[in-house]
Amino acid sequence: MVGGGRGAFIGAVHRIAAAIDQQVELVCGAFSSDPERSRASGGDFFLPPDRCYGTFEEMIAKEKALPADKRMDFVAIVTPNHMHFPPAKAALEAGFHVLSDKPATLNLAEAKKLAGIVKKTGQLYGLTHNYTGYPLVKQAREMVADGKLGKIRKIVVEYPQGWLATRLEASGQKQAAWRTDPKRSGAAGCIGDIGTHAENLAEYISGLQIEELAADLTSFVKGRALDDDGNVLLRFKGGAKGVLHASQISVGEENNLNIRIYGEKGGLEWHQNEPNTLLVKWLDAPMQVYRTANGYLGKAALAAGRTPPAHPEGYLEAFANIYKNFANHIRARIEGRKLAKDDLCLDYPKIEDGVRGMAFIEAVVKSSKANARWTKLAV
Numbered sequence: 001m002v003g004g005g006r007g008a009f010i011g012a013v014h015r016i017a018a019a020i021d022q023q024v025e026l027v028c029g030a031f032s033s034d035p036e037r038s039r040a041s042g043g044d045f046f047l048p049p050d051r052c053y054g055t056f057e058e059m060i061a062k063e064k065a066l067p068a069d070k071r072m073d074f075v076a077i078v079t080p081n082h083m084h085f086p087p088a089k090a091a092l093e094a095g096f097h098v099l100s101d102k103p104a105t106l107n108l109a110e111a112k113k114l115a116g117i118v119k120k121t122g123q124l125y126g127l128t129h130n131y132t133g134y135p136l137v138k139q140a141r142e143m144v145a146d147g148k149l150g151k152i153r154k155i156v157v158e159y160p161q162g163w164l165a166t167r168l169e170a171s172g173q174k175q176a177a178w179r180t181d182p183k184r185s186g187a188a189g190c191i192g193d194i195g196t197h198a199e200n201l202a203e204y205i206s207g208l209q210i211e212e213l214a215a216d217l218t219s220f221v222k223g224r225a226l227d228d229d230g231n232v233l234l235r236f237k238g239g240a241k242g243v244l245h246a247s248q249i250s251v252g253e254e255n256n257l258n259i260r261i262y263g264e265k266g267g268l269e270w271h272q273n274e275p276n277t278l279l280v281k282w283l284d285a286p287m288q289v290y291r292t293a294n295g296y297l298g299k300a301a302l303a304a305g306r307t308p309p310a311h312p313e314g315y316l317e318a319f320a321n322i323y324k325n326f327a328n329h330i331r332a333r334i335e336g337r338k339l340a341k342d343d344l345c346l347d348y349p350k351i352e353d354g355v356r357g358m359a360f361i362e363a364v365v366k367s368s369k370a371n372a373r374w375t376k377l378a379v
């Protein structure tokens, strides 16, 4: 693992998600930008001292020098955005697979470079757009792909939060400080941090790609360099239209990610704060309520659950589904097994999603600077 040391947020989520199915074990790490803190953090996880490294460069070099059956299999990257590309590049080029947190890189140019490195090295690259891991998100995707809703016309996706409604970064709060700093966060704040989750979720469920967009970004909090609120109109390839809004100043909102998709025959509605329910709406019949772990669900949705109906599963389990599929893909590689195109383990976000996410950020920023002019999402 790179990042995720003492005081960090998402690293701990990755460690839990990795362990849920007992397919992945944390064996080493460079957990902090501070070498001493990194070693101390590794001690917290009961790792042997010789595998708690001071830097990711040291970790990659020393792990590479270990015998093949002793060294790490892949690197999980859980650092702030500016520190995604350097360890990803180094790990891939040293022959290790990479599972990175989002957004893929600091900017689109880096993401394109990374896509080239993934292709050249042939290593696996996964991106933890974890919301695609929910069972009923997979159900929604399958129902759209099977044509149950008819041709998709409209997508409304929202990701409001309220935790940056004040100038929290001025207090030195770690997560707020880097997210509002262009050098570490990238060209966008809120749109990069959570808008990309909304963009990825809309494309994942609908199977449609955003072609162009018109965006209006705002930094409501005085003195903040990056957007803390964004409203975006979307045009998808094939004619569907959409609305995306992401916000970190929507006071009182927690992680209220939700999506509604409407086709010619039916509609879908899913909320991440009620993730085990999917509402399915029909033109000429009453609304249906789909629930996780029931036999009427599709293959992907059933495989993504672990407990019987009504035993709540949520964020950590959805996150674990990314880890499970990624680990199964690595296992197939190690065992030299050929995978069918529709093998469930191939269902995790990849570098192509990462490049699209970065192109989305750049297009949103460009459009907003031009007073919400329609702008192509160019990868």
Ligand SMILES: NC(=O)c1ccc[n+]([C@@H]2O[C@H](COP(=O)([O-])OP(=O)(O)OC[C@H]3O[C@@H](n4cnc5c(N)ncnc54)[C@H](O)[C@@H]3O)[C@@H](O)[C@H]2O)c1
Residues within 6 Å of the ligand: 002, 003, 004, 005, 006, 007, 008, 009, 010, 011, 030, 031, 032, 033, 034, 055, 056, 078, 079, 080, 081, 083, 101, 102, 103, 128, 129, 130, 174, 175, 178, 193
């Ligand atoms: N998928 C999700 O739902 C989700 C949620 C939160 C954050 N994230 C993403 O995860 C990443 C981290 O976010 P966070 O909130 O955990 O940040 P954080 O500030 O809490 O943690 C970042 C960690 O990276 C470490 N770090 C920084 N530079 C390093 C280096 N050179 N080598 C080793 N470690 C280094 C820091 O010391 C810290 O431990 C971000 O890219 C963010 O966008 C994703």
